[in-house]
Amino acid sequence: EAGVVQSPRYKIIEKKQPVAFWCNPISGHNTLYWYLQNLGQGPELLIRYENEEAVDDSQLPKDRFSAERLKGVDSTLKIQPAELGDSAVYLCASSKTSGSFGEQYFGPGTRLTVT
Amino acid sequence: AQRVTQPEKLLSVFKGAPVELKCNYSYSGSPELFWYVQYSRQRLQLLLRHISRESIKGFTADLNKGETSFHLKKPFAQEEDSAMYYCALAGGGADGLTFGKGTHLIIQP
Numbered sequence: 001e002a003g004v005v006q007s008p009r010y011k012i013i014e015k016k017q018p019v020a021f022w023c024n025p026i027s028g029h030n031t032l033y034w035y036l037q038n039l040g041q042g043p044e045l046l047i048r049y050e051n052e053e054a055v056d057d058s059q060l061p062k063d064r065f066s067a068e069r070l071k072g073v074d075s076t077l078k079i080q081p082a083e084l085g086d087s088a089v090y091l092c093a094s095s096k097t098s099g100s101f102g103e104q105y106f107g108p109g110t111r112l113t114v115t
Numbered sequence: 116a117q118r119v120t121q122p123e124k125l126l127s128v129f130k131g132a133p134v135e136l137k138c139n140y141s142y143s144g145s146p147e148l149f150w151y152v153q154y155s156r157q158r159l160q161l162l163l164r165h166i167s168r169e170s171i172k173g174f175t176a177d178l179n180k181g182e183t184s185f186h187l188k189k190p191f192a193q194e195e196d197s198a199m200y201y202c203a204l205a206g207g208g209a210d211g212l213t214f215g216k217g218t219h220l221i222i223q224p
Contacts, residue, residue, distance in 0.1 A: 042203070
């Protein structure tokens with residue numbers, strides 16, 4: 001079992017450019033999360049999906065961030081345009097069902113550097 | 116609003132000494148509390164959760180609702196325990212987790 005897969009692992013872009021991150025959850029996991037982790041901080045939830053429905057996106061900065069999970073499996077998180085303050089690690093996690101109560105499995109993360 | 120506080124950014128203890136990583140939370144309902152761990156060059160993973168009431172790798176944590184705490188303890192630290200430890204809270208239902216800022220535990224030989 002590969003676990004949660006994320007790509008790319010590292011990304012360096014100039015400010016004002018767009019960037020996209022991809023996540024493939026563990027097979028059979030219906031719930032998918034995107035977290036943002038700034039240096040020296042714990043992860044912060046951006047958005048949660050139940051299958052293809054975004055059920056909690058209250059922390060997602062919608063002016064520049066967007067996400068989709070079209071077939072209820074893979075997910076993409078996009079930033080357009082990127083700002084210097086977006087430099088962080090973007091983590092994807094999945095859990096089997098909404099009743100798993102926090103037993104989330106995390107991917108390795110994508111480290112974004114905006115210059 | 117829910118909040119998790121880990122007051123120690125860094126904790127250094129000698130091998131064989133007891134370890135206690137502190138975690139306090141703020142939540143109006145009945146929370147689910149967790150400890151996640153991230154070893155060097157590995158991904159974040161669940162260590163234990165309070166509803167399981169189990170000991171994992173010698174670690175235990177007791178939920179104290181009166182003190183709103185969920186401290187992580189181990190009686191005898193081992194070098195392989197060196198890692199980042201995050202306390203996390205799920206505020207009911209199937210919410211995403213609210214994490215503390217983490218404590219970097221270093222076990223000295």
